[in-house]
Amino acid sequence: MYFENIRKGVESMAFLSYLINGMGLGSVYAIIALGYTMVYGIAKMLNFAHGDVIMIGAYTAFYCLTVFKFSTFTSILIAVLLCTVLGILIERFAYKPLRKASSLSVLITAIGVSYFLQNLAQILFGTNPKVFPELMRNSTFSLFDGQLTLSYKTLLTIIVCILIMILLTIFVNKTKTGKAMRACSQDKEAAQLMGINVDNTISITFALGSGLAAIAAVLLCMTYSTFTPTLGSMPGIKAFTAAVFGGIGSIPGAFVGGLLLGIIETLTKAYLSTQLSDAIVFMVLIIVLLIRPTGLLGKKVHEKV
Amino acid sequence: MKKTIRKIFDKKHISRTISYLVVIAGFVIIQLLMNTIGIKSLFRSLLVPTCCYIVVALALNLVVGVSGELSLGHSGFMAVGAFTGIIISGLLEPYLAINWLRLLIAMFVGGIMAGIVGLFISVPVLKLQGDYLAIVTLAFCQIIKSLLNNVYLGVDINGLHFSFVENRISLAQGGRMLLSGPMGAIAITRLATFTAGFLLILFTLLIIYNLTYSRFGRSIMAARDNRIAAESVGIHIRNTKMLAFVISAILAGMAGALFGLNYSTLQPAKFDFNLSILILVYVVLGGLGNMTGTIISTMILYALPELLRGLQDYRMLIYSIILILIMLVTNNQTLKEKTENLITKIKSRFLKKGSVAHD
Numbered sequence: 001m002y003f004e005n006i007r008k009g010v011e012s013m014a015f016l017s018y019l020i021n022g023m024g025l026g027s028v029y030a031i032i033a034l035g036y037t038m039v040y041g042i043a044k045m046l047n048f049a050h051g052d053v054i055m056i057g058a059y060t061a062f063y064c065l066t067v068f069k070f071s072t073f074t075s076i077l078i079a080v081l082l083c084t085v086l087g088i089l090i091e092r093f094a095y096k097p098l099r100k101a102s103s104l105s106v107l108i109t110a111i112g113v114s115y116f117l118q119n120l121a122q123i124l125f126g127t128n129p130k131v132f133p134e135l136m137r138n139s140t141f142s143l144f145d146g147q148l149t150l151s152y153k154t155l156l157t158i159i160v161c162i163l164i165m166i167l168l169t170i171f172v173n174k175t176k177t178g179k180a181m182r183a184c185s186q187d188k189e190a191a192q193l194m195g196i197n198v199d200n201t202i203s204i205t206f207a208l209g210s211g212l213a214a215i216a217a218v219l220l221c222m223t224y225s226t227f228t229p230t231l232g233s234m235p236g237i238k239a240f241t242a243a244v245f246g247g248i249g250s251i252p253g254a255f256v257g258g259l260l261l262g263i264i265e266t267l268t269k270a271y272l273s274t275q276l277s278d279a280i281v282f283m284v285l286i287i288v289l290l291i292r293p294t295g296l297l298g299k300k301v302h303e304k305v
Numbered sequence: 306m307k308k309t310i311r312k313i314f315d316k317k318h319i320s321r322t323i324s325y326l327v328v329i330a331g332f333v334i335i336q337l338l339m340n341t342i343g344i345k346s347l348f349r350s351l352l353v354p355t356c357c358y359i360v361v362a363l364a365l366n367l368v369v370g371v372s373g374e375l376s377l378g379h380s381g382f383m384a385v386g387a388f389t390g391i392i393i394s395g396l397l398e399p400y401l402a403i404n405w406l407r408l409l410i411a412m413f414v415g416g417i418m419a420g421i422v423g424l425f426i427s428v429p430v431l432k433l434q435g436d437y438l439a440i441v442t443l444a445f446c447q448i449i450k451s452l453l454n455n456v457y458l459g460v461d462i463n464g465l466h467f468s469f470v471e472n473r474i475s476l477a478q479g480g481r482m483l484l485s486g487p488m489g490a491i492a493i494t495r496l497a498t499f500t501a502g503f504l505l506i507l508f509t510l511l512i513i514y515n516l517t518y519s520r521f522g523r524s525i526m527a528a529r530d531n532r533i534a535a536e537s538v539g540i541h542i543r544n545t546k547m548l549a550f551v552i553s554a555i556l557a558g559m560a561g562a563l564f565g566l567n568y569s570t571l572q573p574a575k576f577d578f579n580l581s582i583l584i585l586v587y588v589v590l591g592g593l594g595n596m597t598g599t600i601i602s603t604m605i606l607y608a609l610p611e612l613l614r615g616l617q618d619y620r621m622l623i624y625s626i627i628l629i630l631i632m633l634v635t636n637n638q639t640l641k642e643k644t645e646n647l648i649t650k651i652k653s654r655f656l657k658k659g660s661v662a663h664d
Binding site: 040046094097098100101104105107108109111112113115116119120122123237240241244248273275276278279282283285286289290293294295 | 369375429432433434436437439440441443444445447448451452454455578582585586589590593618619621622624625626628629632633635636637638
């Protein structure tokens with residue numbers, strides 16, 4: 001009986017540690033998903049280049065840290081600024097001329113931008129994997145008499161994600177720019193009639209999403225430690241899935257979707273199968289969409305005749 | 306006879322005739338070149354994949370252009386077709402010596418399998434709309450890829466041996482592996498020929514044109530243009546869309562089988578999300594619903610990175626820039642108006658002598 005209790009205790013501790021690690025991974029997905037969901041909410045487009053903005057952020061932070069020997073904070077700040085500028089430039093030169101074009105043309109352009117950034121990175125930085133410098137000493141701490149071991153990295157990722165979510169919610173709901181963003185996402189023409197500069201608002205959205213991508217890049221590199229020019233593609237698809245999972249266009253939806261996706265992925269890897277985890281994650285997505293066709297927190301739009 | 310000829314050159318069917326002519330002309334020219342001057346082996350190796358991509362692009366155009374649903378899962382159907390085809394041809398090899406018949410059976414079964422998967426997928430998929438549909442097809446494509454990455458299949462005198470997740474197959478003597486997880490299929494007998502590819506394109510065109518010019522085609526286009534209006538005149542939207550989706554999956558599966566039998570080794574990783582995107586690019590640049598355009602754009606865009614091979618590292622960079630520029634130019638409003646003006650000017654100049662005057 002006593003041993004049975006201990007076994008159960010160890011099992012539940014293992015489950016708890018998987019859960020928290022899953023939340024760490026999910027937090028990264030959530031931050032990336034925010035970029036997808038905000039852009040979708042306003043510009044009604046799938047920004048396929050978002051994953052590659054993450055990659056550019058990772059390389060910027062890497063070179064700032066290793067070559068220029070900046071401090072961690074300055075490096076992250078530079079990466080965020082550069083990605084913000086990149087996001088605005090991409091929007092200005094590739095997407096803005098297509099504002100009235102069909103959504104498929106915009107999609108193809110986004111794919112073109114994604115290819116462009118990936119190949120540019122391959123030429124500039126080479127295809128060999130780079131090792132991201134250790135930002136935090138890989139210290140762990142134990143809880144419950146050493147039964148539960150967690151790393152500070154995971155905790156930091158979760159805290160950063162929650163902080164971003166709170167700040168972003170305040171920004172969107174309380175500030176004038178946030179109000180403009182919400183107005184644009186509902187009805188662009190009406191917003192323009194109310195004196196909102198729609199072009200600027202869309203640029204701000206892209207800037208915000210891309211800035212967040214840089215933060216996600218640093219968090220991603222802290223977890224995986226090596227990276228290549230294709231760093232952004234798989235987390236990009238996963239985060240995009242997370243955004244759809246939670247209901248695309250909804251900011252809390254991205255948070256919930258990202259966290260759930262991360263947890264499901266980690267738990268299936270731990271308990272079912274490592275190789276099939278991707279298949280299971282996507283299967284869950286399909287089941288969720290069948291029950292709730294607009295995602296977990298998405299709004300249902302009724303069609304008018 | 307006269308009626309048939311008139312039907313071929315009928316204004317209504319002229320785009321169909323042009324499609325067939327483009328394909329036949331392309332085939333004849335390449336055959337002539339092969340038999341007279343001879344072509345580079347690099348170019349020769351591109352012929353069958355080009356045919357396969359054309360067929361998949363045409364099939365995707367049936368879904369995206371004619372039916373109006375965005376699908377990112379066609380590489381998944383290709384993968385199903387390819388690996389089914391490889392298994393079938395591998396199994397038949399000791400019993401059937403005629404290569405073309407084996408290829409035909411492999412393509413047929415591959416198409417049927419892809420069609421079954423497509424039917425299975427279309428039930429949940431067509432409940433959704435727009436971008437949600439795109440992401441679900443993308444998810445299916447990823448699921449198929451990761452399942453294929455974990456399938457181990459071997460054959461020996463005792464029959465088929467199948468294992469999932471881990472390689473636990475012990476084969477009797479003389480047995481061989483057909484599929485081995487992430488390594489995919491190894492030592493495939495290469496059956497695919499350019500003629501088979503050409504015939505498959507003709508077959509695809511035949512099916513797609515007969516569908517779109519039929520009652521089914523009109524109802525599916527009505528469903529695309531206005532769902533509610535189409536529903537109110539009694540079109541069963543889900544069934545029509547499902548039929549288009551399944552036919553598209555079958556064609557993609559057949560092309561996949563041909564594609565798979567063109568290589569001596571094939572990994573499931575080849576059929577990833579990027580391949581779906583690549584085919585979608587062909588379809589969009591060729592024009593939605595425009596089959597001739599799809600054929601031409603596939604030929605040009607597939608050959609483009611190969612032609613740019615001399616530029617080595619920069620070729621994909623240039624390719625992406627060309628892609629963005631094409632999208633920007635074709636969607637430029639002022640440029641569109643200018644070209645339209647130019648066309649009307651030319652038309653009016655030519656028509657001045659004729660009976661119809663342009664206003």
